[in-house]
Structures are given as structure tokens and as C-alpha cells.
Amino acid sequence: MRRTPRDSAESVRKISRRGLILGGAQLGFAGILGLRMRFMQVDQADEFRLLAEENRINIRLIPPSRGQIFDRNGVVIAENAPSYRITMVREDAGNVEDVIARLSTLVELDEDELNRALTEMDRSAPFLPITVADRVSWEDISRVAVNAPALPGVTPEVGLSRFYPHHETFAHVVGYVGPVSERDLARYEDPEPVLRIPRFQIGKVGVEAKYEEQLRGDAGAKRVEVNAVGRVMRELDRREGDAGTDIQLTLDSGLQEYCKARLGQESASCVVMDLEHGDILAIASSPSYDPNKFVRGISVADYSVLRDNNHRPLASKTVQDAYPPGSTFKMICALAALESGIMSADDTAYCPGHLEVGSRRFHCWKRAGHGWVNLEESIRESCDVYYYELALKVGIERIAEMARRLGLGEAPDVPMSAVTAGLVPDKEWKLRERGASWLIGDSVNASIGQGFVLSSPLQQAIMTARIATGRNIGPRLVKRIDGVDTPSRGGESMGMNENHLRQVRKAMHAVSNNRRGTGYRSRIVSEGYEMAGKSGTSQVRNQVVRNEDVPWEQRDHALFVNFAPYNNPRIAVSVVVEHGGGGSAAAAPINRDVTLQALYGGTPPLEAYPSADRSRIKAQQERFAREREERLSNASSRA
Amino acid sequence: MSYLEYTVKTVPAGFRKVLYLNWPLVILLTAVAGVGFLMLYSVAGGSFSPWAEPQMKRYVLGLIAMFVVAMVPIWFWRNMAVVAYIVSVLLLVVVEFFGAVGMGAQRWIDLGFMRLQPSELMKVTMVMLLAAYYDWLPIKKTSRPLWVLLPVVLILLPTGLVLTQPDLGTALLLIIGGGLMMFIAGVHWAYFGMVIAAGSGFVAMVFRSRGTDWQMLKDYQFRRIDTFLDPSSDPLGAGYHITQAKIAMGSGGWTGRGFMQGTQSRLNFLPEKHTDFIFNTLAEEFGFVGAVSLLILYVLILVFCIFSALQNRDRFSSLLTLGIGLTFFLFFAVNMSMVMGLAPVVGVPLPLVSYGGSAMLVLMVAFGLVQSAHIHRPR
Structure with a gap:
């Protein structure tokens, strides 16, 4: 069919018109596209550039190396030891199972950890290294390194981890570190980003926790370029962090080791204080535990063994447990009486073996009675009735005040966990806490360190130190921090009459060195080293039965405090043996041995002993x- | 339908035809394809494999195809239009059939050396058919309802097949391309007014259908529309792609970050960086200057097509050339709108630049038709 010329012209005219309209529309739209490009690439370019940089640049923290902890002589107590682990990258390994099988012939792989690693590997990006074995030995690492060609994707890695070379010895003082937990994070309003580094360790208890900020240091940072799935392509720059501050403690690791060994398997604690600056030379709690186990995450089985032990290895008994001080409290009563002027050292009381107060009869530990006793004899032989009479005359308020002056009733300022304040009861306290008025019998009980009175072994040591020096000496646990000595805690004179103090010290000397003294059997015989002490027995039960006849849990706590040498006091020692029976029998020998060890700075000669x-x-x-x-x-x- | 209406004597014959090719168009096409090779080389991290090299081979193949098609007289292609259309529809059905049997939503047929997507072929053969139809149809009848209905059916048949694959992007291109072909051919304005009104109603109905039993789009298609309207509503899911694409685009600035220095594409933040989103790589690495340059190349190709069509007194040639120009325009306009956040992500490649065999080969054949019309125009 041939078109007429008119038709053809009509066709061309129409197509031209519509074609131009459409062409114009197309060009117009292209113009819009061009404008859009201009808007995005010129006007908004800076915003998009920023977003692109945020996409590609990640800031990774470099964990700082933790400050070390030393003893007073520079012996390392807590250090950062290299810890070896074996990691595996899925995409490099190829056949994961094959490689694992080959690896397990070289290194012993823990079944649970391996399963955990395999699931983690499945879930995470193929280029991320996953730990398949943690804390492996150097030998294992070298075997893996030698066989590297057969183990594609497997890398031995070295990192730093906290290590306590003395294991159990300092556990209760220094504590331990562990991985940051959700609870740790919740404690901070705005947790430092460094805490979110995987495997980052922070102090959990003890000095490690109390000095966390100083020990931790400041994290460094590196900027890395990552791709869309998070693989690091290259490092752009880095700023190294600052290592944490080193801390030197006042502890003497040799003495601390000795104390721990001497306490043995008893549920017991021992504090040794230096009398010049108040330095704590040893502060041991027994039994103990290995803090290294906590660093790597203690197993449930290991933990339940510790938790279920009735000797409570986890408890830091020196500061956390408060015991009735028993007869060691008598020095406080004596000083309160002397300082108040109500009694003098020569005043005597008659002990028939008991005292009637109101309708109640209070017994002396010696049923036969001590007869007429003066102050020195009352301490030497630990006569209870003397103090019953004393309490009736002096009153609880003066005794409580003296107890507080000597450091009881307030938590000692030491950077350890769960430090108890103990308890010094008075009338106001009883009304407030118990809702009852003070009874005369309460005073009588308190006079021999029973009833409501509570003090920790550390407080006992402080009390002894203050009696020995007349100064309000305080405990010092940290000797140097960041190379700067901490101030001495030697204290100033408490303003007590030196005569009164001397009379009490003389009585304590008699305890250890007079034939009739309760601590005579555990005396020191070498000249110039004699110790002055006081025994205490704090009752756990009420009925009067011989300790040997009751189960361990119901036996009395044995306490003994002493300072030495008598003529020139250098140290104060406090020992508590839980359920050990009488203080003079169970605790005093430990005081004597520890005292000698401290004074001689090592194993003492046998001549020092009776x-x-x-x-x-x-x-x-x-x-x-x-x-x-x-x-x-x-x-x-x-x- | 006969070639008698052409003044055969004035049409170049033999090898002289080569001289009558629209050479500027060939150069423009090669320039655009060259941009593609450069970008494919870049997104592969500075390597000819896996994308740049096959793409170059296909371009050479496409160029040969274009020359072959151009040498064949345009009246032959007009006579082939119906056959080409029927073959394309059949291929769509075959794909649908094999898809139903085996491989899920299969959009291509394996020819051994390449994978042919019948839906790509369809875009060109439908333009051919509509041009032939309006060439055959007496002009007076163009706007008569019955003669309007027939091309509508011819458009909706392949569109429906493509929709079931499902390939919403191609279906939309077919409908828009076909409709605009009818517009060029001179169908009365009123029809388009009605279609736009009805279309708006249909779109409203599609949205109303969401969450009901008769839901008309797949959930993922709805989500794509949501994401398009507000990419920040889903920054890590579907919105992630468009957000990252825009970041790549915008961070290019005036002159870009330099060849192979685009962090968004090099570090894989950019999705589909060798196919649908290749324009963002270009925009990131060569900036506004590079992006606009490519846009200008495209517009020049379009302008060449329009000029060639308007100079051509043959109705079929004019319609065909305008239609192919239009198809080409729809390709790059939809792709660019999509990657710049102006349109939902529907999966339309950037013509001659995105990696992909079918689209490139089909487009080159289409430009062969444009060249044939140009060479064999009545003089």
C-alpha cells in the first residue's frame, strides 16, 4: 500500500511535533538528573564525604599494659605475663575439620572450648580469628609454629595477661583481675570505651580493684580502614596508650610467705605491722586460693570447692571478719580506767571466781578465783572479775571511747575489699540498733571483750601498735605509687599518760615473760627480742564445755596480740585462729614464730626459743x- | 508493505553504505562503552577480569552485530517486525516454562556463549512491531478505539509475561516505552489522559491492596517502595543499599576521589557495584565532572537519534528511531534516578556501562536498526 503524498506529509508533521515534544521532555528530564548530580555532588558533598569516612574508618583501642604490683623490696606480686593462645581464621583454613584434626595431634584441645570456638567460627565473619585454645604452653606454641605449613589459618598469638607468681600468698590482699562483666559496666555511668575491648581485664577485688584507675592506664588508639563487612584493610595511624602506674606495697613477701606457711591449714589470719610508719608487713588469711584461676575464669567445679569449704578460703579474714576480741580487750579497759583517773595500777580487786551483778552471776575463766589481783596481775593472768569490777566503776562510755581511740569501731583505711568496721557498743548504739537500753550486764560482758564488741584481726594489730607506741598509728599498705612515697602513717602522740601506757605494756610483758603469764610458754628468750602480748579467747557458744568435747565449728576462737621487742617496739602482731580453742595455746605460738621471723628478717636462730x-x-x-x-x-x- | 515506496535508486548500495553510517553515533556509543570498561576495571580492583574483559568482547560482538544489522535494508526489518515480536514472546514463554520446571525465577536462556534475556530483546522488538503497526495503519485510523486497543494488547501481552518472572522494572519500561510509542505515532491526547487517570487509580488500588488477600505486589516490592520513600526507615536492611549508593555518589564531590580511589566501592560498601550501581562508582571516582560527562554522552546519543528520526521521511524509520532513542533514554534515566534516590530500586542497568551481555547486545542491535534507517532513508 502506497501512501498518498498528503498522508506522508501529515505523518511527518505529526511525528515531528510529537517527537519534538517527547525529545524536549527527555532533555528536560536529563536536565533534572544533571541538577540532582550537582545537588548531591557539589552542595551536599561535604556531608556525604563525612559519611563515607565514617563508613571506612574505625577506631580500635589498644589496651594499655596494666601497672605492676611489687612488695616493699621490689619483689613482683602481680605482673603481666605473656599468655599464648592459638587462633584460627576460617577462610584461610579451608577445611576447618581437617585442620582441627591435625592441630589436635599437636596440642591438647579442650572439647568444650573447641565446640564453642567452632560455633563462634560459624557465626562470625570468615576472616576473623577465633581462639581455639587459650593459655597454652610455650612448647605447644612452638610445635604449632614448626608445623605451620600443615596448619593453614592457624596462628599462635601472644598477649599479656595478669599473672600472680606467688599464687595463693597474696590473694586476699592484692585480689585478682578478670574480664569486664555486665555488672562492672553497669557500675559506671559512662564506662570508658577501653572496658569494651574483648578480654580486657579489670581489678575485681583487693588492691587490684581499689587502685583500678591507677593500674589500668590509658588506652591507645589506632585508626584502621575497614571494608563493608568489617575486615581491616590497613592501619591509617596509631597513638600508643600509657601503661598503668606501678604500685609498691608495704608487704614483705618473705614474711607474708612465712605467715601463710605458719598458718597452715587452720582457718586463721595474721597481721604484722611495722611500728615506725604503720606499714603492714604481712596480712595473711588462711586457707587461701589461687587468684590466677580467677583471671582465666574459674571453673564452676573449682569455685564450688572454694565456696563450700567450711574454712572459707575466699574470705579475707584479716579485714573482713570481726570477732569478739575476748581478753585482748582488757588493755583497753585498763587504759580507760587509768586515763580516767578512777583507778590506779595498784588498786586491787578480789576475785573469788565469779561476781554477782544484780541477779546474774558472771564467772571468771578460773573457777577457783585469782584472789587479790592488781592491774598487772589481772592482765598477766587474764582475771575476768577484775574487769567486771572495773567496768562497773568506769562505765561503758569511757571504755568505748578508749576502744575507738585505739582504732576499734571504724574501718581501717586500707585498700582491700570488704573492710569491716567491727563494733564498739555503747548506750546510744544499743538504743538505736537494738531498741533496748543498756544493761549493766552488757558492760560486764564488754569488759572482757564479749557480748557486742567486735574487731577484726587488723584492728587488733592497730590497737596493739597504738598501745606499744602511744601514737595513733594507722595501717599503710601502699608504700610507693608511681615512684612517689605515700605519707607515713606513723601517727602522732595520742596524748595519753606515758606512765599508764607503760604500766599496760609492762603487764603485757608479764603475760609473755612471767612464769604465771598466760603466754609464758610461747615466749622469746633471746635478749632484746622479748615480746609483750595478750591472749584472748572469744566464745562461740554459751554453755561451758571443754573445747575438745565439741565439734570444730563450736569451739572458741583463739586470739593473741603482741608487740616486740618489749624495750624498743618495732612490730605489732595479731593472730586469730578460728575455733582454735584458747588464745594462749593456739594463737600465741604463731605470734611468737611470726614475730621472730619478722625481727630477724628470716629464719631465726633456735636460741631465740625456749x-x-x-x-x-x-x-x-x-x-x-x-x-x-x-x-x-x-x-x-x-x- | 513494500519497498516500492522507497526511492531505491537514491539509497547507497554495496560497501558504499559504510560511508553513510552515522559515524558520530558509533563514536559516542564506543565512548560510553569505554567508560563502562574503565569502571568495570576499577570495581574489579584494577583488573580486567572478571568483568572488563568479557564486557569488551561483548562490545566488539555488539559492534559487529550493529554493522550487520545496519547493512540490511530497513524495509527488511520492517517486514521482520511481526516475526521478531512473536519470537520474543515465545522466548518469554519458554523462559517462563523452564522457570516453572526448574530454576525458580529464571530470566534468561543459556546460549552457550552468553545468557539471553528475552525481556531485554522484547524492549526492542516491541518498538519494532509498534513502528511497523503505525506504518501500516492508515493515519486517519490512528485514534479510532479499536485500532488503539490492538497495540495496547500487543504491549500488555509481553508486559504480563515479564511481570510473572517477576521483573517489575522491565515491565514498567515496556509499558512506558510502548505507551510513548503510541504517543509519537499520533494517538489522540484524550487516551493518554484517560490512561493516566486510570493508572493513578490503579496505583492507588495497588497500595490499598497491601496486606489484604488480593495483594497485588510481592512484599519485597512494597518494602522497596517504602525504602525508596524513606531510606532511613531501614538503614541496615534494604535502605542500606540506596543509602550507601548515595554516599558513594555524594562523596565524589566536584572532581571525585580519583580513579580506583573510591572508598565506597573499593571497600564494598556499594552494592551491585558492577551492574545496577556502577554509575555511583563513576560518580565517586570522577565526581560531578565525570557523572555529568556520561550524562552528556547519553544525551548526545539521544539527540542524534531524534535528529536522525526527524530528518527521515519514512514513517517506519522515524517511529523506530524515536522509539529506540526512547528505550535508550528510559534505560539511563531510570537507572540514574534509581541510584540517585529519585526512584525506587527496580533493577534497571545503566545502558552500555553496566556489566551484562543481553542488554548490551540487544542495544547494539537496536542501534544497528537506527543505523539501517539512517542509511536507507529516502533521499
């Missing part, structure tokens, strides 16, 4: 030396 004890002490010293050697050889094989 001749009757020497053969037994010799055997004990040999045993400790043997155990110490075993421990050292174990430690070196473990490291």
Missing part, C-alpha cells in the same frame, strides 16, 4: 624450708 621448744621448732623450720623449695620448683616448671 629450750623445751627447740627440737620441735627445728623440725618445723626444716619442714617449711622443704615446702618452700617444692613450691619454687613447681613455680618454675609452671612458668
